[in-house]
Amino acid sequence: MASVLPRELEKLADEFRAMKREAGEFLPKVNQSQFNKKPADNGWSVAECIDHLIVTGDDYCNKFEAALKSLAEKNRRYTGEMKCSWFVRKFIANIEPPVKRKFKAPQKWRPDTNIDKAKATAAFLQLQDRWVDLINQSAQWDTTKARLPSPAVEWIKFTAFEILGVNSAHQRRHFEQAKKVKNSFKIY
DSSP: OOOOOOHHHHHHHHHHHHHHHHHHHHGGGSOHHHHHOOOTTOOOOHHHHHHHHHHHHHHHHHHHHHHHHHHHHTTOBOOSOOOOOHHHHHHHHHHSSSOOSOOOOOGGGOOOSSOOHHHHHHHHHHHHHHHHHHHHHTTTBOTTSOEEEOSSOTTOEEEHHHHHHHHHHHHHHHHHHHHHHHHHSOOO
16 A cells, blocks of 8 residues: 655655656757757756756765665654755755856766757656655655765765755756756747
């Protein structure tokens, strides 16, 4: 019998499903040339935004999977409300669109250039399914009881629950960036 998702996890699953829908509507409207074209300010292209999200998402999903394994081994079952720490709420507020501050991506998360649109689109949509699947797998576990180092900066620790919120906001940030880049191109 499948466990019912706690409301905090259901909300996050809805955010990842919404990102998949939004990406499924937006990315087909971007042609291969637009996908890899850098904006006038030499910022990231649509492709680079999507590639960055795929790479970071994969790293964080791997961390989350390790957390689920640890929670199961320790039998840390869900017992009540899940919350983010004050620090993480502030962190999420800083990465949530509209962008208030720019951050430099760690070297390992800097995107490739000249990315195949079809492959990147498929990988990004699959990433959303992976997040939702991981959330569903975590229904019975207290994801606030597993603390993990950030894949970017080892001294920053997140709970597994916080990893979900950080990644959801991070995706919205760079997806909005990608949409702005696409909209900045003149239509002839």
